[in-house]
Amino acid sequence: MNRALLPEMLHSTDMTVLERQRARFKWQQEQQQQQQQQSFFGDLSGVFQLQQQHQGFQGDLGEVVTRSVKPDPSLMDNGWSDLVGFGPCGYGNYNGSGFDVNCAISSTSSCPPAVVAPATNAKVLAEGREPVLSEKLNSGVARECLKKRKVDKVQNSTKVVAEDDSRGKRIKGCPEDGESKNTQKNNKSSSTSKNSNKENSAETSKDNSKVTEVQKPDYIHVRARRGQATDSHSLAERVRREKISERMKYLQDLVPGCNKITGKAGMLDEIINYVQSLQRQVEFLSMKLAAVNPRLDFNVDNLFAKEAFPAWATNFPASGMSSDMTNRAYLQFNQVQQQQQQQLVTCCGLDVGINPPDMGLRRTISSPRSIPEMFLDSSCFTHIQPSSTWDADLQNLYNVAFEQGTIEASNLLKMEM
């Protein structure tokens, strides 16, 4: 039965010679051991649906894990169904002694047949077999499986390739991922373990890889880099500093015009200014809304929402793009404030109606001409509306608010220069 099914499997999938050898070897191992893990059968079939590796055992564990988790029925029919058809004992062996097999094989071959291990680990560990697993796993490959299990759980399809380089020297748990800003719990007790290079490379991929929380040990292993202090305090300090710098980089992407600023202090200044300007905008817009609202028909908000959403979809197709618009508006705002306030007023005076800027805004998001008008129209508001229906008091109100905004913005500019 072995021979009958094995060639079938080998021929059906696109496996390399090495993989076939490995599979054959594993086969033989499994046939020897008769541990029954019936309960995991159903889980494993689900797991195998999760872990659809089209080429079977890839050379790169990372790529294996980062394959799409969508089930591939064709593959199921070809390759894996044969594996399933091997019988429950096959799976049982995968489960129990498969770990030994994996370890044994991993010690011989660099490419982990522990490719299967993630599949098994994913569900197996979920069932609480971690103690057993941790005992049996004695290679870095297996530790990687721990991590990959979590990746699987999180359904993360991003590349964990950086970690593949250091398969053999993997740190237990996920220190780099623990350091990522996504992690919420970091019980740091730094102790020296592993590669500094891997730490670096993993940190670069930190933004891509999601959190894989450490299940068994809740602390992070950190290694001192070459030529640096090995004190535990300084290690913890360094980890913290790196976290902060990573978050500053993320903020640099959010806040517009921060690409040239390199220092933490300058960045913080920019962030503070940006947050202040956003809050001021909110205040101003709320005042505008308070003044404008009652004029319009607000009967059907659902209808309005439905009508507005498509418009939004066209106008703000991507948050990145819209934030870009806001960013440009923010920069334009600053530039505009450089001019005399009278010039502003005259510019507004030229914009007779608010409609043309609005239409321009709706048509093309990326037209810089309309963006300053977006800000200017709020000042236009003060000059146009009173001519139609507004009170002089309201006009004064708007003027005061707007002037305050301009004064603060000019201060802001002075700070920048």
Place this chain on the structure above:
Amino acid sequence: MNPDHHSSLNPSSSLKSRFTKTFLRSLIKINKQRPFPYCPREIFQRCHRVKTAADKSLARAAGSRRVWSRAMLCKIRNRSLRRGCQQRPSVRRIIIGYQTTKKGYCLQKKMSDDQEVGTDQASKLRKLVPGGEAMDLCSLLDEAAHYIKCLNTQVQVMRRIADIHSS
């Protein structure tokens, strides 16, 4: 573009849609409750109400998992409580005290580390981001990033609404 379109049609999917729904509802409520204001004082009141509604709906849309959204909701609630019952100012203090003592010890520990970045800047940022008083720098930056994202959304939506109404 299509996936965004579809996701925006589903009201509970994105921050923007959630915020818009809540904000529009509260705007309608404000309009119904009060007549159109003709004097500056009423306009101020109304503006304050609109701003509160905007902040509240933003905090709700952001979810309670974020420190800043929780802090903002607490602040709004305290303010309404204070306005509602002037004879019990102790309520506010108690609630705020609870918030700060939860992570007060954290702040104590990390105070020394702030100096490397610039304490005044960090303190400024703390004042700006709601709930930032009792956070270490790391999580403060995290919260600030999320807060900036949500503020962007809020500004976009409000601007759009204002444009629609003014045209």
